[in-house]
Amino acid sequence: MAQYYTTMNLKSRFAPSPTGYLHLGNARTALFAWLAARAAGGTFILRLEDTDQTRSPEIYERALLEDLRWFGIDWDEGPDRGGDHGPYRQMERLAVYAQYYAHLQASGQAYACYCSADDLAAERAVQRSAGKSPRYGGRCRHLGAAARAEREAAGLLPTLRFRVPDQGTLTVPDLVWGERHYALADLGDFVIRRSDGSPAFFFANAVDDALMEVNLVLRGEDHLTNTPRQILILQALGLPVPAYGHLPLLLGADGQPLSKRYGAASLRDLRKDGYLAAALRNYLARLGHHYSATGFLDSGALAQGFALNQISRAPGHFDMVQLQHWQHEAVQSLDETAVWDWLAPLLRGKVPVGLEMPFVAAVRANILLPGDALDWAERCFGAPALAADAVEAIIGVSPEFWSVAQATLQASGGDYRNWTKALQQASGHRGKALFMPLRAALTGLTHGPELAALLPLIGEERALARLHAAAQRPSMPAETTL
Ligand code: GLU
Ligand code: ZN
Numbered sequence: 001m002a003q004y005y006t007t008m009n010l011k012s013r014f015a016p017s018p019t020g021y022l023h024l025g026n027a028r029t030a031l032f033a034w035l036a037a038r039a040a041g042g043t044f045i046l047r048l049e050d051t052d053q054t055r056s057p058e059i060y061e062r063a064l065l066e067d068l069r070w071f072g073i074d075w076d077e078g079p080d081r082g083g084d085h086g087p088y089r090q091m092e093r094l095a096v097y098a099q100y101y102a103h104l105q106a107s108g109q110a111y112a113c114y115c116s117a118d119d120l121a122a123e124r125a126v127q128r129s130a131g132k133s134p135r136y137g138g139r140c141r142h143l144g145a146a147a148r149a150e151r152e153a154a155g156l157l158p159t160l161r162f163r164v165p166d167q168g169t170l171t172v173p174d175l176v177w178g179e180r181h182y183a184l185a186d187l188g189d190f191v192i193r194r195s196d197g198s199p200a201f202f203f204a205n206a207v208d209d210a211l212m213e214v215n216l217v218l219r220g221e222d223h224l225t226n227t228p229r230q231i232l233i234l235q236a237l238g239l240p241v242p243a244y245g246h247l248p249l250l251l252g253a254d255g256q257p258l259s260k261r262y263g264a265a266s267l268r269d270l271r272k273d274g275y276l277a278a279a280l281r282n283y284l285a286r287l288g289h290h291y292s293a294t295g296f297l298d299s300g301a302l303a304q305g306f307a308l309n310q311i312s313r314a315p316g317h318f319d320m321v322q323l324q325h326w327q328h329e330a331v332q333s334l335d336e337t338a339v340w341d342w343l344a345p346l347l348r349g350k351v352p353v354g355l356e357m358p359f360v361a362a363v364r365a366n367i368l369l370p371g372d373a374l375d376w377a378e379r380c381f382g383a384p385a386l387a388a389d390a391v392e393a394i395i396g397v398s399p400e401f402w403s404v405a406q407a408t409l410q411a412s413g414g415d416y417r418n419w420t421k422a423l424q425q426a427s428g429h430r431g432k433a434l435f436m437p438l439r440a441a442l443t444g445l446t447h448g449p450e451l452a453a454l455l456p457l458i459g460e461e462r463a464l465a466r467l468h469a470a471a472q473r474p475s476m477p478a479e480t481t482l
């Protein structure tokens with residue numbers, strides 16, 4: 001019988017196949033499973049499902065652990081740190097599976113199947129043309145010892161099939177989708193060990209969950225159809241059945257499966273671009289799970305607000321604009337030193353030593369990614385290019401304005417308030433007419449952080465040079481009033 005969800009001694013897991021870099025869909029699955037464990041004060045384990053040897057090079061295993069750690073997920077048991085239920089790589093557990101295969105075979109709940117791929121394809125074709133859904137017809141179900149020996153002698157390598165009971169209904173509870181009922185007669189005997197001896201995914205997966213005492217499985221909706229088979233296997237072995245919850249699909253904003261173009265990015269790509277783990281956590285935790293808190297949450301608060309009954313059945317839509325919102329929030333949530341640590345790989349050498357913290361304070365509200373900060377460093381300490389609207393803002397004012405601006409700046413000793421007050425009095429420009437030309441001349445843009453914060457970074461010398469340069473641009477005749 002399926003055991004129903006209880007938060008007592010909750011143990012959940014993430015069980016990735018290390019066949020590539022961790023992408024957003026899997027990262028969200030890992031996050032939900034981790035949040036569920038942490039919310040309940042339970043245990044979280046990491047298990048590597050590496051039985052696809054052609055596609056599990058070691059670099060992916062290392063990258064996976066590194067990406068998860070960067071993402072802020074930790075585990076109590078796993079391949080790198082061991083635990084009481086190891087090993088945590090499936091390829092190191094083949095001897096464990098062998099025992100369970102033997103048990104099923106001895107009790108008649110599994111049998112060798114010698115059908116070739118061609119035999120099976122032909123069988124399916126016949127079933128399809130008769131309008132039936134394809135499933136194994138049971139040809140090898142009752143082979144006697146002599147028939148088996150004959151096939152072995154001919155060198156045929158059998159698969160091992162699970163013998164599904166002929167009749168009855170299996171009820172499969174799901175934390176997200178509710179109960180589903182399956183007629184056993186429709187399932188067909190399925191392969192639990194391939195002819196090369198490797199375990200079928202759902203066999204190893206189910207056995208490991210049971211042996212590792214996992215009692216909550218959160219995973220992608222694509223595994224929903226594996227669940228009845230897994231429950232049958234566990235019941236046949238007398239092993240405990242975990243509670244399952246299948247997470248709704250993650251789609252692109254366009255409603256299509258996540259494509260290369262839209263958010264199929266790996267966690268690694270986003271990290272390289274400068275996205276913060278906290279931004280991804282806040283965003284992904286809300287993709288398919290409802291939080292009543294709308295603001296930025298740290299990991300503890302994300303766990304505290306996590307509840308299985310808040311998981312939605314509607315597919316999540318990955319939207320870059322939403323991610324950017326959380327990125328903005330995440331940047332604001334860091335203290336200044338942490339912002340600098342995040343920027344430093346790109347900005348070291350670009351911000352004069354000693355000005356790092358004032359620079360961070362000035363620009364942090366205006367940056368999403370380190371590249372944005374690099375642009376602001378260039379605008380403060382380098383020779384910024386003028387955007388077209390900045391040029392327009394500059395040529396809109398008279399040369400006299402610029403010379404007064406230079407004189408008052410010098411007189412105020414670089415103090416922003418005194419300077420702009422004096423300039424206002426002397427020029428008669430106020431409000432936007434005062435600040436926009438200054439902003440344009442000093443930064444090359446018509447928007448950005450507070451000028452008061454930028455001026456000390458730009459410094460008097462560079463500021464004077466930029467005001468001087470602005471004065472050299474021909475002004476528009478209609479605007480030549482000072
Ligand atoms: N290795 C499977 C996957 O990555 C695990 C599925 C599960 O969580 O049960 O899809
Ligand atoms: Zn067969």
